[in-house]
Structures are given as C-alpha cells and as structure tokens.
Amino acid sequence: KQEVTQIPAALSVPEGENLVLNCSFTDSAIYNLQWFRQDPGKGLTSLLLIQSSQREQTSGRLNASLDKSSGRSTLYIAASQPGDSATYLCAITPGGGATNKLIFGTGTLLAVQP
C-alpha cells in the first residue's frame, strides 16, 4: 500500500532563507508527483508536476526534484518570503492500473517570519 510522508510537519524560517521540504513515498511505481500549496481556508494551488521520467521541475523560486528509486522528492524554495507561508502538500499518482487517484502526504506547514 502506497504511503506518502512529509518531513518536517512544521517549519518556521526567517525571511530570505532558502529551505527544503521533503516528501517520501513507499512504492516507487508512480506516474508522477505533484506539489501543491494550501493557504488557510483556501483550496489547493498546483505548484509543480514532475512526471516519473523526469528528475526535476522549476518554476520561479521553486525547484522540485524526484528520485523515484529512493522514493523521495524535495521542494526547494529560494529566498523565502512571508507570502510563501502556507501548507505544502505533495501527492503522487500511483503507477499501474487503469484508473488513478492522488495519494496525499501529511503536509508541511511553513511560516516565513518577516
């Protein structure tokens, strides 16, 4: 059974720091991995989508990497800003089978202090 874990559960950093959020999954048979952010009381905003054949994706100050064989992904945020404060979720689409669904991680609550 696929399980997705995120470490740390919560993180507080001063503005301007670079930081890394971690996501691990137990079954390396995945189609892709997607990082989302969720602001309090809001929906999920897609940040980056990495296909299983890719090693990384970049968007602005965000860089996500994927190491399928070791079951790990990282989300790197450069020069953090208070506006980056949110809950970050990683989710995988399992491989195999005719139908798929997202399996979510437990989330990392990020607070960037001004």
Place this chain on the structure above:
Amino acid sequence: DTAVSQTPKYLVTQMGNDKSIKCEQNLGHDTMYWYKQDSKKFLKIMFSYNNKELIINETVPNRFSPKSPDKAHLNLHINSLELGDSAVYFCASSPNHRGHYGYTFGSGTRLTVV
C-alpha cells in the same frame, strides 16, 4: 474564469439533514473527483467519475451519493448528516482518468454539522 468551482463555499447544517454540494469545471477535462480533508488536514479520495461513469468509490458510507449529469459537473449528495461528516470537501478534475497531466482543485466546501 474559475477552472473548478464549487458551491456552496460554506455549509452549516444540523444532524440528520440532507445536503448537496455542486461542482463544475470548464477545463474540458474528462475526469472529476471528490476528496475529503479531515480535521487533521489529511486529504483522501472519495469518488471519481470519468465521462459520467463512476470509476472510483473508496469505502465511503452509502449516505454519500455522487452524481455526474455530464462530464463538466459532479455533485455530491449527503443523506442523514452526522457530526463526523464535518470536513472540507474538495472537487478536482484531470484531463483523463490516468492522472498523467496532473489535477486541478476547486476552493473547497467547508461542511459543519451541528
């Protein structure tokens, strides 16, 4: 212009009532989903429809009945509401049922049963 829209955004109701949540997507996607986010912020899939056909039904009580009148709409009807049904319900869509191209989420419906 909202890609995936849900109504209502907030819903407060008494135990035993029946309520519905509506979802519409204008992305031309074939597949739509309902996810539940519990009090610990963990997201888990409930149902998935592909072109109006139910393809995923995850151990959800029979009191929950999804309906998809067309591939752009997916509604969720809940009978005899219980306190434990209080949660945030998210609608999502993807281009196809394989999830290869990622998922787009709505802003959520916060259901509170009193």
